[in-house]
Amino acid sequence: MLSEKLDKKVEVYQKQKIINDLGQTEFKYSLLKKVWANIMPASTKVSSYIAETDVAEYTFKFILRENSIKNLTRDMYFIYKNQRYDIEYFVPNFKNKDRVEVICKLVVE
Numbered sequence: 523m524l525s526e527k528l529d530k531k532v533e534v535y536q537k538q539k540i541i542n543d544l545g546q547t548e549f550k551y552s553l554l555k556k557v558w559a560n561i562m563p564a565s566t567k568v569s570s571y572i573a574e575t576d577v578a579e580y581t582f583k584f585i586l587r588e589n590s591i592k593n594l595t596r597d598m599y600f601i602y603k604n605q606r607y608d609i610e611y612f613v614p615n616f617k618n619k620d621r622v623e624v625i626c627k628l629v630v631e
Contacts, residue, residue, distance in 0.1 A: 528558035560585040580628040
């Protein structure tokens with residue numbers, strides 16, 4: 523059952539257009555909502571750079587109910603346990619049509 527697998531509460535942030543005090547248009551991210559998700563590691567890539575430094579890139583798959591986020595876009599991001607996950611792309615689950623798979627990259631700042 524899907525509801526048993528959605529065991530992580532994540533925050534969804536979206537870009538909103540605002541007008542600042544100078545009358546200029548700016549974009550800021552704000553909390554859209556909190557949704558339940560299943561989070562699974564998808565891949566890890568380690569790259570070596572100059573001065574013997576390594577950079578690791580972590581990709582995760584978030585599984586959500588299809589209707590939990592209306593108008594899902596790539597400029598949104600998730601926060602889970604104070605870590606940011608940028609949306610790379612998303613695809614419907616063709617086997618289970620009630621969910622969507624969102625591929626995200628962990629952002630380390």
